[in-house]
Amino acid sequence: xxxxxxxxxxxxxxxxxxxxxxxxxxxxLFGGGYAILPFLKSEMCDKEQICTMEEITNYYxxxxxxxxxxxxxxxxxxxxxxxxxxxxxxxxxxxxxPAYLSIVLIFxxxxxxxxxxxxxxxxxxxxxxxxxxxxxxxxxLWGFSVYDKFSAFVFVLALCAAIFNVSPFIIVISxxxxxxxxxxAFPKKDAPCAxxxxxxxxxxxxxxxxx
Amino acid sequence: MHNIxxxxxxxxxxxxxxxGGGYTVIxxxxxxxxxxxxxxxxxxxxxxAVSNLTPGPIGINMATFVGVKVGGVFGSLxxxxxxxxxxxxxxxxxxxxxxxxxxxxxxxxxxxxxxxAAVALIGVAGLKIMNTTFFHFEKFKTSHNFxxxxxxxxxxxxxxxxxxxxxxxxxxxxxxxxxxVLGCFIKI
Numbered sequence: 001x002x003x004x005x006x007x008x009x010x011x012x013x014x015x016x017x018x019x020x021x022x023x024x025x026x027x028x029l030f031g032g033g034y035a036i037l038p039f040l041k042s043e044m045c046d047k048e049q050i051c052t053m054e055e056i057t058n059y060y061x062x063x064x065x066x067x068x069x070x071x072x073x074x075x076x077x078x079x080x081x082x083x084x085x086x087x088x089x090x091x092x093x094x095x096x097x098p099a100y101l102s103i104v105l106i107f108x109x110x111x112x113x114x115x116x117x118x119x120x121x122x123x124x125x126x127x128x129x130x131x132x133x134x135x136x137x138x139x140x141l142w143g144f145s146v147y148d149k150f151s152a153f154v155f156v157l158a159l160c161a162a163i164f165n166v167s168p169f170i171i172v173i174s175x176x177x178x179x180x181x182x183x184x185a186f187p188k189k190d191a192p193c194a195x196x197x198x199x200x201x202x203x204x205x206x207x208x209x210x211x
Numbered sequence: 212m213h214n215i216x217x218x219x220x221x222x223x224x225x226x227x228x229x230x231g232g233g234y235t236v237i238x239x240x241x242x243x244x245x246x247x248x249x250x251x252x253x254x255x256x257x258x259x260a261v262s263n264l265t266p267g268p269i270g271i272n273m274a275t276f277v278g279v280k281v282g283g284v285f286g287s288l289x290x291x292x293x294x295x296x297x298x299x300x301x302x303x304x305x306x307x308x309x310x311x312x313x314x315x316x317x318x319x320x321x322x323x324x325x326x327x328a329a330v331a332l333i334g335v336a337g338l339k340i341m342n343t344t345f346f347h348f349e350k351f352k353t354s355h356n357f358x359x360x361x362x363x364x365x366x367x368x369x370x371x372x373x374x375x376x377x378x379x380x381x382x383x384x385x386x387x388x389x390x391x392v393l394g395c396f397i398k399i
Contacts (some may be wrong), residue, residue: 013230019269022333026266026267026268027266027267028266028395029266029267029268030263030264030266030383030384031343032386034319045276047271061212062305063229063302064229064230064232064324065230065260065318065322065326066230066298066302066305067226067228067229067230067297067298068213068226068229068233068270068295068298068299068300068301068302069232069233069268069269069270069271070231070233071232071268072268072270072271072295072298073298073302074257076218076299076302076306077302077306078297079304080302080306080307081306082393083347085303088299088302088303089299092295092299095267095268095376096267096268096271096291096295097267098247098266098267099266099267099268099271099272099275100267100275100287100288100291101273102266102267102272103261103262103265103272103275103276104275104279104284104287105278105289106261106265107276107279107280110261114257116237118213118394119240119394121394121395121398121399122216122390122391122394122395123253123256123257123260123394124344124392124394124398124399125368125390125391125394125397125399126256126257126260126394127256127260127343127344127371127392128344128365128368128372128390129260129264129372129386129389130256130260130340130346130371130389131337131340131341131372132369132372132373132386133234133259133263133375133376133383133386134234134237134259134333134336134337134340134344135337135373136376136377136383137232137234137333138330138334138337141326141329141333142218142330143332144326145326145327145329146326146327146330150234150323150324151323151324151326153228153327154324154327155327155328155331156326156331157328158328158331159331159334159335161333162238162331162332162334162335163338165245167242168238168239168242168332169224169228169239169242169278170327171331171332172230172328172329172332175324175325175327175328175329176321176322176325176328177321177324178319178324178326179320179321179322179323179324179325180317180320180324182251182320182323182324183316183317184318186280
């Protein structure tokens with residue numbers, strides 16, 4: 001990937017405007033983190049020319065590999081590109097605020113209606129849909145998370161630990177340490193960077209779109 | 212107030228380790244249920260469903276939901292902000308770092324181990340929801356009818372939803388709306 005050739009200098013943009021752009025994106029964002037990409041493209045690449053689509057794709061791949069919400073992380077990367085740390089904070093506040101406000105607004109309404117039998121029936125059907133959504137998410141993550149012997153080994157280990165109710169904090173931290181330990185035990189083996197793998201896939205998708 | 216601070220602290224820890232988006236928070240919600248009893252297991256699926264219907268990142272929706280539940284509007288503000296603090300720090304320092312260097316191999320190695328574990332955790336959370344949705348051992352104990360263990364209607368719906376979900380991979384909204392409409396007519 002020759003990322004350098006595709007980066008551009010960010011144009012000047014006020015923090016308030018940055019916040020407002022991301023607030024608008026946050027209002028129309030439904031579903032998982034990938035849903036943010038088309039909005040980011042139209043607002044930040046085409047209109048404001050803060051960054052290129054290649055950069056956004058890189059940010060997206062990185063966001064999946066680091067703690068936090070994918071949509072929030074992508075927004076922070078883009079905001080950082082525009083205005084540094086202040087820009088990152090403005091962007092993430094903007095994108096999260098609609099989500100926060102909508103839940104605060106409907107919460108009291110929701111706690112009133114959940115006593116009706118029909119609402120309970122709706123929620124029992126929703127449980128099934130949620131199961132499906134969770135397994136679709138796993139399907140999506142699977143390709144760049146579990147793809148060789150070592151990652152399959154970690155997966156099985158974590159699965160067993162989670163079934164026996166080991167705290168998720170302990171599982172996540174020890175899995176990270178295991179990855180680091182593997183590096184020191186077998187220094188010659190390289191860790192395949194799933195980030196770049198993901199970038200490659202996105203590039204392919206883009207090429208297909210172009211064609 | 213004590214509860215709010217405790218929840219904010221717990222959520223800050225979650226924000227520091229939950230990798231890969233909103234759904235990775237779900238296993239931690241089960242952990243909170245077991246440890247504190249602030250809400251129950253049935254409410255977790257409710258939160259996921261509502262979060263899919265409301266705008267914004269799902270993780271923020273859920274954090275706010277938990278926050279309102281435990282400490283009202285004030286509590287939700289604390290929880291949501293606490294949830295975001297670790298990733299703000301991490302991403303800002305990463306963006307700064309990446310400006311100078313392109314990659315760090317140690318980060319790669321850590322992430323190499325972390326990702327499969329995150330997938331496993333989400334998987335187990337899914338299994339837990341399935342367990343309460345599809346199997347009714349309590350009913351079997353009283354009726355001794357084998358067909359009461361597995362809910363047949365629920366299984367049929369599972370097949371339908373999976374088919375629709377696989378077709379419309381990128382749009383969870385449709386699945387949720389469909390479930391709401393069906394829920395008005397079908398009783399499981």
